[in-house]
Amino acid sequence: MSSNGIRDRVAVVGMGCTAFGERWDKSADDLVIDAVQECLPADGRLSLADVDAYWLGTLGSGQSGLALSRPLGIDYKPVTRVENYCATGSEAFRNACYAVASGAYDTVMAVGVEKLKDSGFSGLLRADPPADGTASELSLTAPAAFSLLDPAYCAKYGVDPNDMRSAMTHVAWKNHINGSKNDKAQFRKEVERSTIEGAPKVAGRLGVFDCSGVSDGAACALIVRAEDALNYTDTPMYVKGLSLAAGPMRGAVDPAYDFTTFPEVVHSARDAYAQAGIEDPRRELSLAEVHDCFTPTEIVLMEDLGFSDRGLAWKEMLAGDFDSDGSLPVNPDGGLKSFGHPVGASGLRMLYECWLQFSGRAGRRQLDDPRLALTHNLGGRPGGCVSFVSVVGNAPSR
Template identity: 80%
Template sequence: MSSNGILDKVAVVGMGCTSFGELWGASTDDLLVDAVTQALGGRDADLVDAYWLGTVGSGQSGLTLSRPLGLDYRPVTRVENFCATGSEAFRNACYAVASGAYDRVIAVGVEKLKDSGYSGLLRTEPPGDGTAPELSLTAPAAFSLLDPAYTGKHGVAPEQMRAAMTHVAWKNHRNGARNPKAQYRSEVSREKIEAAPKVAGRLGVYDCSGVSDGAAAALIVRAEEAKDYVDNPLYVKALSLVAGPMRGAFDPAYDFTTFPEVVRSAKDAYRQAGIEDPRTAISFAEVHDCFTPTEIVLMEDLGFAEEGQAWKDVLAGEFDAEGRLPVNIDGGLKSFGHPVGASGLRMLYEAWLQLRGEAGDRQLPDPRTALTHNLGGRPGGCVSFVSVVGRELGVCG
């Protein structure tokens, strides 16, 4: 795979994020206006040349954004890429500025899941030829397969894997309890996590991400002009998106212990950013913890842990807020919530706060680089997005 990257060609100079949760009193329009207004930071909306809107099921076309914002005939592009939809909006917006097509753009993601009355994603499967049987499974059922596959391949006792999964949930709820915008803002004991009703396989209620409403947005400009807008911008180091061939369900070589798409996108992002060892180059990461075993597998796919060792690193606290590489310091999908079209930009919002020293009670000491990761689809067939951003110009290695 070959990509040239746009290292330090664009920068984020403003961000906004609504609270995530069961926002019965706020419409899609309200959420979009709130997030974009925050991202503008008091600036006139007329300075924005173009917009990219990410949503899976809360609107069609650019009119979803232009109407509530009252835009004056500006280009608005609506994108969708499963759970990586918000990241897709950000990626396309960044490329537009890097290409020179526009000077100032906004990427925004939004989703209203709760109003559907259905606890899950707002989508239906398109007609197919029957060769993708994993799509007939619910998301919890599909991701629950990671647990027995991982324990079987790496010789991990089921109770040890269960303890690691519990630790991921405990950690992310602990982090989310320190985040005023998170959907779930209370710590949850290990005992309560393990005693929760089962959803699929060994996944209990607390092993699954929240279903929520929310929106997030980013204002993007050329890097050389970033300090005309703000003293401490975020410089984009790498953007990588890959889509897999979706052969996992009938490929005997696929063993449900890895996401090949994540491995590919991570390697590409690290090459773009000049990163040789992500365990030392990345200050913290926001990853797609849709289910607790997913986060464990991602630690290996992203190069944060050796193969078969992530469960040990999790239990040792390596990815806790005080660990060597904090993961999901804002609570992640697990605690912050997962309004599909907004999640990728929500991850970037935490990078914005942390790298500017504005994260409050969960502020990390002197972070310099951040990684965000989105996963859309299922084990065996998905899209994967990885970004790297930093507070200073230059490669991250």
């Protein structure tokens, strides 16, 4: 798998993100407006009138571009609504970036929004489209499907289940610490390890604190040609690589699939690294925002993204390598686990953290001199999913 990429051809010059959580005080329209207002430069160098086209990512908070044009009051501009499971916000960003890189537009905006709490969506129950019955994993809830990663990983690599439980606990523990430093996170308190391990079980060994939250929220990005970026901000964020992989969804019927990897992640990461010119992601990246929908997911992702060798991520997780003060900080904003997961906004929220880190505005969670970052979204479940990986940086390549 390969692609030509658009390395350093487009840049982000503004981003906005609402607080995530149970936003009973805000409608989807309100959330969009709040995110967009933060995204636009405060000095007025760009306004909505200057935006040529929009991409809207939402799973269930709108059925067309009208869900964006109405609250923003934009007259007759093109608005494309996209949806790709939990990678929906990333998909909006990817398409918006390609539109600028192609020369079709000068200035575009990608917006992601979701109002899940008003929908009654619990995160456990959902309706599946008609199928031929071969994808049996679709009959499982999301927690049940992802809980399979835990015993499968232990069996393949000979990991003591108690050690794996400790590694899963560490994922939740560190992400709640990170979220406690984030005023926009859904969950803003540290959680003791004993509380995480003693929480009521949801599926398999996954307890309440092993699962990401169900949230409302919105996020957006303003994108221009790279050569124009410094006209609008002193701290642009340059796109180095964008990759999306959609799997063949054969996991349930393929005897070779063992629930210890997401092949789609491996493919999308390899492609994004090639576009960005990255050879050693563990050493070259300053931070990573990954799709920690469940705690064992983050452990497996460390290996699929090339941060750990196979069978060692659990050990490096326990060693603190992916803590905010570790060799590669992962989810310094709290991740899905603590920041929350309004489906259409999550991919853009990850980029928002990179934006803040590069511009030195991440507050108590600010990292030392970050230069290159990765974001990763996963939509679907083990055995059949879509995976998005982006690489962004604070300066053009030399």
